[in-house]
Amino acid sequence: MPGIEGIDRVTYGVEDLAACQRFFLDWGLKLVREHAAGLDFESLNGCELLVRKSDDPSLPPAVEPGSTLREVIWGVRGEPDLEALRTRGLRERDSVLVGVDPNGIGLGFRVTRKRAVDVAGTPANVWGHAARIDQPSPVYERAEPVEVGHVVFFTDALDETTEFYQALGFHLSDRYPGRGHFLRCSARGGHHDLFLLQTPEAKRGLNHVAFTVRDLHEVIGGGLHMSRCGWETQLGPGRHPISSALFWYFKSPAGALVEYYADEDVLTENWQPRDFQPSPTMFAEWAIAGGIDGNTRRQRQG
Numbered sequence: 001m002p003g004i005e006g007i008d009r010v011t012y013g014v015e016d017l018a019a020c021q022r023f024f025l026d027w028g029l030k031l032v033r034e035h036a037a038g039l040d041f042e043s044l045n046g047c048e049l050l051v052r053k054s055d056d057p058s059l060p061p062a063v064e065p066g067s068t069l070r071e072v073i074w075g076v077r078g079e080p081d082l083e084a085l086r087t088r089g090l091r092e093r094d095s096v097l098v099g100v101d102p103n104g105i106g107l108g109f110r111v112t113r114k115r116a117v118d119v120a121g122t123p124a125n126v127w128g129h130a131a132r133i134d135q136p137s138p139v140y141e142r143a144e145p146v147e148v149g150h151v152v153f154f155t156d157a158l159d160e161t162t163e164f165y166q167a168l169g170f171h172l173s174d175r176y177p178g179r180g181h182f183l184r185c186s187a188r189g190g191h192h193d194l195f196l197l198q199t200p201e202a203k204r205g206l207n208h209v210a211f212t213v214r215d216l217h218e219v220i221g222g223g224l225h226m227s228r229c230g231w232e233t234q235l236g237p238g239r240h241p242i243s244s245a246l247f248w249y250f251k252s253p254a255g256a257l258v259e260y261y262a263d264e265d266v267l268t269e270n271w272q273p274r275d276f277q278p279s280p281t282m283f284a285e286w287a288i289a290g291g292i293d294g295n296t297r298r299q300r301q302g
């Protein structure tokens with residue numbers, strides 16, 4: 001199976017470039033290029049987030065109206081891994097193998113351009129394992145995401161889309177039978193890089209794009225900064241029982257939601273997928289509706 005390492009680039013098609021520029025700068029990405037076609041952002045490890053106008057003819061067609069995600073490029077380790085994907089109905093575009101998944105979302109593979117970065121979360125002192133000695137844990141004034149860690153799509157073709165990604169080398173991590181499949185792009189790695197969600201309305205589209213940050217403290221510091229900047233929380237902070245991750249979701253002018261998350265489960269080939277029934281407490285063990293107000297550190301009333 002090809003060595004797929006994770007998400008290398010995501011591309012949005014949006015209606016309001018200026019709002020997206022403010023939003024992703026506040027979110028903690030670096031604007032590396034601003035040009036006629038749009039905006040090129042990068043996370044700490046060089047994962048790219050491109051923002052283009054929604055009517056840009058070079059983008060794969062949108063699967064829903066308005067601003068949304070148009071393409072996900074996955075990074076592979078090297079040329080042999082790319083070679084292994086060459087016969088899967090994908091075509092070549094500037095050293096990237098591109099195609100469309102059964103859900104209609106543009107996808108592609110390229111040799112990863114992400115770089116190793118010297119970034120580390122803060123160890124936690126848990127009972128029986130003190131990993132932080134003579135070292136206070138930090139307070140983050142804002143977040144600087146390490147990378148795009150996962151994407152989540154609504155689908156009306158859950159099984160077909162899952163089989164498509166499994167044939168490319170993805171592994172099933174957990175599922176809501178008939179409703180949602182958590183997939184990871186390699187046997188060893190974070191709990192999910194892709195989550196496919198089939199709701200009773202059976203629509204297609206983006207649910208969210210998730211950005212990995214160092215630790216819980218950066219989830220909170222990043223969320224408080226976004227709140228101070230005036231951006232609206234959808235839900236968070238909170239904790240997912242499936243994947244164990246701590247999260248904070250914001251409404252994004254680029255479409256749907258974005259998420260800061262940290263401390264997800266790391267799986268290996270020994271992991272056995274589990275089945276769950278969807279429910280609010282399966283989605284979040286706990287969560288703060290409306291976020292924490294960044295100015296008062298208390299929830300706004302009403």
Ligand SMILES: [Fe+2]
Binds near residue numbers: 150152208210261
């Ligand atoms: Fe997520």
